Amino acid sequence: MKIINRCLKNHPFWSGWISLCLLLLGAIYFHSSIIVERFAREEVSNHNPGTEPGFFWGRLEKSPLKGHVEFKDRSGGIVRFSSSTKKSTLHAMTIVEGYLNPDRTIHILQREDHANILLKFGSSALALGFLLWKLFQIFHISKKGLRLAPRKQQ
């Protein structure tokens, strides 16, 4: 903590730049060490039909085939399954666990629909608005940098 205090107080310019560089390097390392492997495991287009089950996340859409819905993941991989899905769950985020069949259908073991995701975004937007209002009350810009002071005390 003492080192951080000293760096922040005496070398803000370099602390900022080094943090920014480490953030970018960290993102690159995270991508190569975690995400590439997860892409290979969890994307429909990378998954071989008939192999062991996997977790996929994407969204449900209407299928031209009656009584079926289409599951489209972020890689663009599409699989069909028979379902009487409610309209509210279409287009919302869905996570499925299942294995792919050779005919581009999926055998679902478990499924989790996030039907009220728009409501979640709405409540988060409300909270974000509240935060901006709180910050507006205390933020001041001076020549030496940002300064925090409640408006009433000025």
Place this chain on the structure above:
Amino acid sequence: MPDLLSHAASAYLVKNIKPQSSLFGKRYFGMVLLGVFLPDIIARGTMVLFPEWTLTAQFFHTPVACFFQTVLISTFFIRKQRVRVFQALTLGWILHQTFDLAQTNLGPGFYYVLWPLYDHPLRFGLFESTDWPWVALITVLLAIVSEFFQKKNARK
């Protein structure tokens, strides 16, 4: 993730446990709130702006990334306030990570809390991610009640 409303409410709950701390005073509590929102603002913001980097954006939600984001933000403040801003933001994102760990969803999840020391996501699984409306309702109600009692005590 629980929604941001629940995260904000959790900050108010913690504030009312130890209201005498200067971090929860009028000057710095806004920064605690910013810290509570920080992992989601950066990670979800990246997901919205660059959808093709959705999974990689989870990096900005890890404690390591939050630490560097906090240092970066703190450097913009005047010398006298930099360390307190750093502490307030850090308290905020630790609270955020703790609350996120409480929920679970189908699949391995995305909370790489111990990365780069441990390469797997972690969670305690106290509630399902689809239960977020109830979690939001309960935390917001608890925050309002605790704020009411704290103000009542302060008046005495």
